[in-house]
Amino acid sequence: MSKLAKFSRLALILGLCLAAIPALAQQLPAPKATHKHVHQAAQTAQDPWWKHAVIYEIYPRSFQDSNGDGVGDINGVTSRLEYLHDLGIGAIWITPMYPSPLVDFGYDVADYTALDPLYGTLGDFDQLMAEAKKRNIRVIMDFVPNHTSDQHPWFKESRSSRTNPKRDWYIWRDGKGPGQPPNNWQSWFGHSAWQFDPATGQYYYHHFYVEQPDLNWRNPEVRKAMYDAMRFWLDRGAAGFRLDAVSRLFEDPNLHDDPISPGNNAYGDPNIAHKYTDNLPEARRRRLSWKPCADQRGR
Numbered sequence: 001m002s003k004l005a006k007f008s009r010l011a012l013i014l015g016l017c018l019a020a021i022p023a024l025a026q027q028l029p030a031p032k033a034t035h036k037h038v039h040q041a042a043q044t045a046q047d048p049w050w051k052h053a054v055i056y057e058i059y060p061r062s063f064q065d066s067n068g069d070g071v072g073d074i075n076g077v078t079s080r081l082e083y084l085h086d087l088g089i090g091a092i093w094i095t096p097m098y099p100s101p102l103v104d105f106g107y108d109v110a111d112y113t114a115l116d117p118l119y120g121t122l123g124d125f126d127q128l129m130a131e132a133k134k135r136n137i138r139v140i141m142d143f144v145p146n147h148t149s150d151q152h153p154w155f156k157e158s159r160s161s162r163t164n165p166k167r168d169w170y171i172w173r174d175g176k177g178p179g180q181p182p183n184n185w186q187s188w189f190g191h192s193a194w195q196f197d198p199a200t201g202q203y204y205y206h207h208f209y210v211e212q213p214d215l216n217w218r219n220p221e222v223r224k225a226m227y228d229a230m231r232f233w234l235d236r237g238a239a240g241f242r243l244d245a246v247s248r249l250f251e252d253p254n255l256h257d258d259p260i261s262p263g264n265n266a267y268g269d270p271n272i273a274h275k276y277t278d279n280l281p282e283a284r285r286r287r288l289s290w291k292p293c294a295d296q297r298g299r
């Protein structure tokens with residue numbers, strides 16, 4: 001999704017996600033009450049750190065290269081923690097570092113519990129967490145629950161046959177007829193949100209790029225897999241998550257056409273209201289139910 005759209009919902013999503021794990025935040029050491037960090041001093045359940053902390057976004061690819069290969073990396077971030085501390089930063093939000101074909105700047109994830117080797121190793125990540133903790137800087141991971149990369153093993157399985165156990169992990173539907181998608185839903189990045197897959201003769205839904213198939217959040221196995229992935233990073237010390245595009249988690253199961261508005265958009269398509277693919281009541285409820293990732297470990 002666009003940077004602007006991502007920023008526009010950052011505060012709400014981050015707040016909700018971190019609100020789900022206040023006890024986790026309390027486990028972190030209290031910062032020194034220096035003049036630089038007065039904003040961090042108070043930490044109670046009613047007044048959690050994330051309401052006051054200065055959060056610094058890091059796009060790791062361009063932030064700091066540590067080994068001269070021209071690509072920013074985790075050790076580069078670690079090497080700049082002292083600088084961030086001096087700025088009074090209370091938390092860093094690192095945009096996706098997961099393995100990715102980079103169709104959408106890393107927001108097309110091919111493995112949720114690994115790091116792209118370009119950025120470093122899990123050992124490098126652990127060192128980053130340890131050094132950040134010494135400086136009372138919390139680390140917020142970026143998490144992309146709405147869709148995976150089409151190169152994710154889950155999707156490769158899902159598209160392999162209509163009877164594959166992971167078929168229902170994504171949103172597959174028959175077309176209305178030859179060459180006709182199931183309905184008029186449009187991708188955020190233009191044109192139909194449905195992509196025909198000749199291997200099995202059905203369409204899959206993608207709210208964003210063709211290479212970003214939407215996960216089926218009505219499938220409990222999907223929800224479990226995503227919560228497990230979040231726990232993986234919480235267990236490594238992450239303080240919370242910035243959640244990408246959570247308003248798009250659910251679509252109308254009855255596939256109603258979206259309402260058409262006058263005129264055309266930048267892609268030349270008719271303007272459309274994303275009434276049946278964005279901000280459904282289930283998505284709003286889901287935003288408030290990320291708590292399982294913290295509750296089930298007693299936080």
Ligand SMILES: [Ca+2]
Nearest residue numbers: 066067071073
């Ligand atoms: Ca590098």
Ligand SMILES: [Ca+2]
Nearest residue numbers: 214248249250
């Ligand atoms: Ca979705």
